[in-house]
Amino acid sequence: MLATAGSSAAAPLPPQNAICLSWHTGRAGRSYRGRTYLPGIGEDKVDGGGIIVASFVTSLVGAAYDFLAAQNTDNIPLVVFSRTLASKELVNAVSVDNIIDTQRRRLR
Secondary structure, rough: OOOOOOOOOOOEEOEEEEEEEEEEEEOHHHHHEEEEEEEOOOOOEEEOOOOEEHHHHHHHHHHHHHHHHHHHHHOOOOOOOOOOOOOEEEEEEEEEEEEEEEEEOOOO
């Protein structure tokens, strides 16, 4: 379970910094992966070298799998839609890398 939003006493990272959550389907290639960027990370979730703390990555992956299971239970499956291929594929796996990503257009 993740902490409640706004519960960290640490200062937040700049708004363009985010964690990238990747949604995977049963097929290979760029068109079959989706991404969600999660901003609002507290400084206490990152070590000195810009690497996300392992326990936080584990919590994020667990929460994403819980979300995926809830969507499937409610019969609202999560899909990745490819505009290029005009196809959709069911999401069956989730991953989070441990490096802070930058959303270049999110400066404010």
